[in-house]
Every structure is written in structure tokens, then in C-alpha cells.
Amino acid sequence: AQSVTQLDSQVPVFEEAPVELRCNYSSSVSVYLFWYVQYPNQGLQLLLKYLSGSTLVKGINGFEAEFNKSQTSFHLRKPSVHISDTAEYFCAPSNSGYALNFGKGTSLLVTP
Amino acid sequence: NAGVTQTPKFRILKIGQSMTLQCTQDMNHNYMYWYRQDPGMGLKLIYYSVGAGITDKGEVPNGYNVSRSTTEDFPLRLELAAPSQTSVYFCASISLNTEAFFGQGTRLTVV
Numbered sequence: 001a002q003s004v005t006q007l008d009s010q011v012p013v014f015e016e017a018p019v020e021l022r023c024n025y026s027s028s029v030s031v032y033l034f035w036y037v038q039y040p041n042q043g044l045q046l047l048l049k050y051l052s053g054s055t056l057v058k059g060i061n062g063f064e065a066e067f068n069k070s071q072t073s074f075h076l077r078k079p080s081v082h083i084s085d086t087a088e089y090f091c092a093p094s095n096s097g098y099a100l101n102f103g104k105g106t107s108l109l110v111t112p
Numbered sequence: 113n114a115g116v117t118q119t120p121k122f123r124i125l126k127i128g129q130s131m132t133l134q135c136t137q138d139m140n141h142n143y144m145y146w147y148r149q150d151p152g153m154g155l156k157l158i159y160y161s162v163g164a165g166i167t168d169k170g171e172v173p174n175g176y177n178v179s180r181s182t183t184e185d186f187p188l189r190l191e192l193a194a195p196s197q198t199s200v201y202f203c204a205s206i207s208l209n210t211e212a213f214f215g216q217g218t219r220l221t222v223v
Contacts, residue, residue, distance in 0.1 A: 009152065032210065034210075034212075036212070041216075041217075042216060042217075043116075043202055043204075043214030043215050043216050043217055044155075044202070044204075044212070044214045045213075045214065046211045046212065049210065049211070051210065090154065090155070094210075098143050098162075098206050098210065099160075100145075100206075100212060102147075102154045102155040103154055104152060104153060104154040105152075105154050
């Protein structure tokens with residue numbers, strides 16, 4: 001099974017500033033990578049995913065992530081955050097795409 | 113489509129009581145999962161199912177049971193509730209293109 005490390009438990013940032021949420025995973029023969037977002041009192045929803053192809057993946061709400069095989073990382077970025085981006089973000093690598101192994105989450109807090 | 117529906121949304125149990133958390137999906141997904149979420153700990157997999165009649169243990173199955181008699185339903189059973197089972201429980205299903213769909217969660221408190 002994949003193990004995953006989200007390097008920051010909390011990330012405070014001002015509105016309109018850029019943000020990067022870091023994710024590292026243990027290496028494996030093949031890997032699929034996902035970022036999910038959880039808004040307060042809701043379930044998780046898919047933000048973006050990497051299955052194959054281009055290492056730069058674009059998702060919803062202006063987020064993107066880059067798959068770096070040599071560094072076993074899949075960091076999430078957004079050039080300019082909004083208040084509405086305040087949420088918990090989960091990185092989830094998978095060997096098959098059908099067995100997600102979630103990180104502990106990064107709490108993004110955007111303030112005016 | 114309603115997606116993944118969980119009931120109840122909230123529940124308080126006394127130690128030793130039992131209950132069933134219901135989960136239904138209307139997307140005809142074969143893969144279904146139960147997770148628990150505790151503060152700062154992410155999501156831990158309790159049980160999963162790859163199709164009707166097939167279930168398997170996840171990372172933290174002790175104290176729980178599941179069944180999968182139909183594609184749509186995947187109930188989670190707590191037989192003897194303990195305070196350690198106080199948590200938020202999420203049911204999810206995964207589509208063929210690997211997108212996971214989550215229910216709104218069940219917040220369970222055992223006192």
C-alpha cells in the first residue's frame with residue numbers, strides 16, 4: 001500500500017496570495033495520485049487527479065498539481081486563493097485508482 | 113442522481129448499544145468504502161466492497177461489520193458501541209474513471 005505524507009497540517013494565507021500544499025508519497029511500480037477537498041461539514045470531493053500523461057494536472061477552482069516522479073511528490077498549487085478556498089485538502093495516492101490511501105490532510109485558512 | 117446518501121446525519125449512542133449506518137448510491141458503482149475521520153488523523157478505511165456479495169477489511173475493521181447484498185447498499189454495523197468509535201463516518205463509491213463520490217457523513221458520539 002502507498003503511504004503518504006502531507007507536510008503541513010495547517011497553511012494560513014491571505015486572500016489573493018499564492019499557495020502550495022505539499023504531498024509526498026512512497027514510491028511504487030505504478031501510481032495514481034489524487035487531491036480531494038473537504039469543505040466544512042461536508043464529504044470529500046475530487047479536486048484533480050493524475051493517472052498518466054502530462055505531469056501538470058489542472059483541476060477545479062483554479063487548482064493545479066505537478067507529478068514529480070523523481071521526488072515522489074504531488075504538490076497542489078493555486079496562484080491566487082479566495083476566501084471560499086478555506087477547506088481541508090487531502091492527498092491520496094493509489095496503486096490501482098480504486099484503493100485510496102488518504103493523507104492526514106492540510107487545513108487551508110484564507111483570510112482577508 | 114442523488115449520488116451517495118448516508119443516514120442518519122447525527123446519532124448519539126450509549127456504550128454497548130448497536131446501530132447500523134446506512135449508505136446507498138444510485139450510480140451503479142461496484143466499489144464502495146466506509147471511512148472514519150478523526151480530527152488531525154485523515155480518513156481511515158474500515159471496510160470496502162468490490163461488488164455485491166464481496167466485502168473485505170480495511171485498516172481499522174475491529175468493532176464493525178458490513179454486508180453488500182445489492183450494488184446500491186453498503187450498510188455499516190456497530191454491534192457494541194464504545195467511546196473509541198466516536199467519529200465522523202463517510203461512505204464512498206468509486207466510478208470506473210476512478211473518481212470517488214462521498215456521502216455527507218454521519219457524526220456519531222458514543223457516551
